[in-house]
Amino acid sequence: MMAAPDVMKNVQPKLSGLEKGTRTLNLAGHVGFDSLPDQLVNKSVAQGFCFNILCVGETGIGKSTLMDTLFNTHFNSSPSTHDLPGVKLKGHSYELQESNVRLKLTVVDSVGFGDQIDKSDSYKSIVEFIDKQFENYLQEELKIKRNIHIYHDTRIHTCLYFIAPTGHSLKSLDLVTMKALDSKVNIIPVIAKADTITKVELHKFKMKIMSELVSNGVQIYQFPTEDETVADLNSTMNSHLPFAVVGSTEEVKVGNKMVKARQYPWGTVQVENENHCDFVKLREMLVRTNMEDLREQTHNRHYELYRRCKLQEMGFSDNDSMSLTESYTQKHTQHIAELQKKEDEMTQMFVVRVKEKEQDLKEAEKELHSKFDNLKKQHAEEKKKLEDQKRHLEEQMNLFGKKKAVTLQAQQQAQLQAQQAATMGKGRKK
Ligand code: GTP
Ligand code: MG
Numbered sequence: 001m002m003a004a005p006d007v008m009k010n011v012q013p014k015l016s017g018l019e020k021g022t023r024t025l026n027l028a029g030h031v032g033f034d035s036l037p038d039q040l041v042n043k044s045v046a047q048g049f050c051f052n053i054l055c056v057g058e059t060g061i062g063k064s065t066l067m068d069t070l071f072n073t074h075f076n077s078s079p080s081t082h083d084l085p086g087v088k089l090k091g092h093s094y095e096l097q098e099s100n101v102r103l104k105l106t107v108v109d110s111v112g113f114g115d116q117i118d119k120s121d122s123y124k125s126i127v128e129f130i131d132k133q134f135e136n137y138l139q140e141e142l143k144i145k146r147n148i149h150i151y152h153d154t155r156i157h158t159c160l161y162f163i164a165p166t167g168h169s170l171k172s173l174d175l176v177t178m179k180a181l182d183s184k185v186n187i188i189p190v191i192a193k194a195d196t197i198t199k200v201e202l203h204k205f206k207m208k209i210m211s212e213l214v215s216n217g218v219q220i221y222q223f224p225t226e227d228e229t230v231a232d233l234n235s236t237m238n239s240h241l242p243f244a245v246v247g248s249t250e251e252v253k254v255g256n257k258m259v260k261a262r263q264y265p266w267g268t269v270q271v272e273n274e275n276h277c278d279f280v281k282l283r284e285m286l287v288r289t290n291m292e293d294l295r296e297q298t299h300n301r302h303y304e305l306y307r308r309c310k311l312q313e314m315g316f317s318d319n320d321s322m323s324l325t326e327s328y329t330q331k332h333t334q335h336i337a338e339l340q341k342k343e344d345e346m347t348q349m350f351v352v353r354v355k356e357k358e359q360d361l362k363e364a365e366k367e368l369h370s371k372f373d374n375l376k377k378q379h380a381e382e383k384k385k386l387e388d389q390k391r392h393l394e395e396q397m398n399l400f401g402k403k404k405a406v407t408l409q410a411q412q413q414a415q416l417q418a419q420q421a422a423t424m425g426k427g428r429k430k
Pocket of ligand 2: 064065
């Protein structure tokens, strides 16, 4: 890879005392370390590679068909429904092998994208998913016993953004989503189902899309032009973006060859015919030329940005005057001080709350006492009233008893007198 000398000057770190004194020597004979690149290749091939693609696009826009067409296989995808309440990210991993190269491919689908009435939050779950993969990698890196070489890296290396072939312009959902993703992932926009759009319309549509992306500050992935072996090809391809793609795994006989195509009553669209669509360009750029660059960009640019922000959040900085241990100690002390402050605040709050509660309880007790006194007073009054009534009734009863006795006595006297009178009457008759 050729690097411009000016650029190199800017990116080279300051030389330490040891490096400054490094001298260039000539070898007197063959040593053998020129086999290092081969050793590297052999090691990488033995380890295998991993590549993760995220497909973002409306339900039914042709994501699964394009993936099947790109990798010449049938991934186990099933169509989604249009009634999901939110966007979900679903990934499937596959082991593929071509000659002696093993590829662990993960295809992640944005299920339900664009199906909600309120689409303002659609991008959030995608951003969260991408960040989660970065976080997992960072956690693995931060482990004391880390296994980065056997770790299944799930960081997204590229996001194929499927644009609906409207021929008009990008939808606001497209712009909002791509803007939210552009600092986190390599976005390659593609115009889906490009067989539904005419040649003239397609040209205008591509120009419109690119101007909209530029005016909204959306950064899409640019195929690298630093490596002179692919610089021409990549810069030409950059001018063809966004690729207009057609997907199909159906084999149709054209002439005496079987080709992947979509058949219509009026003709056949050949997927791998560059006059019909940009599928070949996409495959060339994504799989055959720039897969490693996409992996590198993910690690060196997007993951690095995530890692930097996370470490800064955790209090680390590249401050020359402070070592990692010092930064950690400083952050730790800060953290302890914050915790202590919080604890003090909570204790104070607790004391205030307890006092308030105590006051409330005292008031309630006072109220209860006064209620009890009132009740006692009422009870005494009632008792006095009842006793008065009892005394009055007893007096009446006594009076009544006396009257009764007088009456009885009078009755008895009257009876006696009557008997006496009757005895006297009988005596006179005789
Ligand atoms: P979900 O996973 O359900 O969101 O759908 P998807 O985006 O994976 O779309 P899928 O590949 O299942 O395709 C949906 C329909 O579009 C199928 O009937 C495909 O045959 C058709 N289709 C896929 N690619 C193309 C294309 O390039 N052009 C046209 N005209 N139709 C296509
Ligand atoms: Mg699908």
